Amino acid sequence: MWTSWSGNVRFTPERVFTPSDEAGLQQVIQDAHARGGTVRVVGSRHSCSDVYVTYDTLVSMERLSGLVRADTDACTAAFLPGTTVEQAGTALMPHDLAMENMGHIDQQTLAGAISTGTHGAGKRLPNLSAQLIGVRLVDGTGTIRVFDEDNHPDTMQALRVSLGALGVFTEVTLRLLPQYRLVRKQYRASLHDCLIHLHDLMDTHRNFLFYWYPRRDDVTVRTWDEDDRDVPDLPFGELYKTARGYAKDVLPSEQELRFNELEYSVSLEDAVACFLDIRARIKAKHRKDVGWRVLFRPVRGDDSWLSNSYGKPAVVAITIHQNATLPYQPYFDDIETIFRAYGGRPHWGKKHSLRAADLRTLYPKWDAFQQLRSQLDPEGVLLNDHLKTLFTDDE
Structure with a gap:
């Protein structure tokens, strides 16, 4: 049985493959295509959504990991898809390169983080998929295809956040930055002060977020800035933690406790x-059952077709959490109604209840993505039941 990190997703596939090269992966997909089967990749x-659940063929990327090449002058590097964000950061150090941004967790594979629109925090920083400038993949027919942003700009806009529905990545090329260092500061502050200064905080700091625990009245504010900038401490709140180091070391945070998440991005x-x-709503209905934080993270907009920040200058990703050992569905269902009232877009790797008819609006x-999907996976080999509810219910 395969289990998600949080433990909420459990399934037993009929077949499991761990290919060590592109040819092996291609053969798995060709075989599934020939017999009318399906393939999902883990x-x-x-992810605490069902994006990788399958009862047919599961492909693990654990043997497709590592740096393929790096170009320090061009600030680019290519990786195998199963490389984790942490591994990528370490591999880039000798080349004096770094990723532009990272999320709270750095254990996701690059292919998974890119395909689900994983992001960090920062009004001027887009999600990780925006760093993707080229890709090799095996499509749903078992054909190897190569795309890059210079020659295939529209296709790349679709591929950057594609949930594995357009093909299985075998190599990803990223646009990077020269290696840089950051200072991370953490404050306790009143929510009132945080909101009064919110736009200044978002505009002043390279990375910024805040979070609120339902059983507290204050919030935690976290900022990151280039270590060589003279950025003064906040004019409010109590500074209680500081860390300095390379971006790969201070952007993520340790996550010892496991949890499930619901996240939407709103304007x-x-x-x-x-x-x-x-x-x-939490204070009125859920405070006695929920102790986990509500997270507020600005993210720059982008042009990836299924990105939850598509077509906007910036959005804010608001995330609610529940301890992995506790019931979460009634809580998530209730809060989701608020997100939907604000026209929010869900994070593809986290829990949500939207279906194709909801998502099209x-x-x-949306329709352009579906047209491309019909070309790259005409038989739906790369779909599971979850993706069918996202992509095919209204066809």
Whole structure:
């Protein structure tokens, strides 16, 4: 039985393959295509959605890991898809390169993080998929294809956040930055002060987020800035933790406790109102059952067709959590109604209840994505039941 990191997803596939090269992966997909079967791919299992669940053929990327090549002058590097974000950061150090941004967790595979729109925090920083400038993949017919942003700009906009529905990545090329160091500061502050200064915080700091625990009245504010910048401490709150180091070491944070998540991205203009509605609902109905934080992270917009920040200057990703050992569905269902009232878009790797008819109204390039999917996977070899509810219910 395969189990997700949080333990909420459990399934037993009929077949499991761990190919060590592209040819082996290609053969698995060709065989599934020939017999009318399906294939899904699993990375680090950090998603708490059913995006990788299959009762047919599961492909693990654990043997397709490592740096393929790096170009320090061009600030690019190519990786095998099963390389984790942490491994990528370490491999880039000798080449004096670094990823532009990272999320809270660095154990996801690059292919999984890119394909689900994983992001960090920062109004001027897009999600990880925006760093993807080229890809090799095996499509749903078992054909190897190569795309890059110079020659296939529209296709790349679709591929960057594609949930593995357009093909299985075998190599990803990323646009990077020269290696850099950051200082991370953590403050305790009142919610009132945080919201009063919110736009200054988002504009001043390279990375910024805050979170609120339902059984507390204050919030935690976290900022990151280049170590060579003279950024003063916040004019409010109590500074209680500081860390300095290379970006790969101070952008992520340790996650010892396991949890399930619901996350939607809403427009920058609606973010505070949405957060306050969620806070009020939790205090009124869920405070005795929920102790985990509500996280508020700005993210720069992008042009990836299924990105939850598509077509906007910036969005705010608001995330609610529940301990992995406790019931979460009634809580998530209730808060999801608030997200939907604000026109929010769900994180593809986290829990949500939206189906194809709901999603089409949220993504202007939805039909274009479906058209490309029909070309790259005409028989639906790369779909599981979960993706069918996302992509085919209204066809």
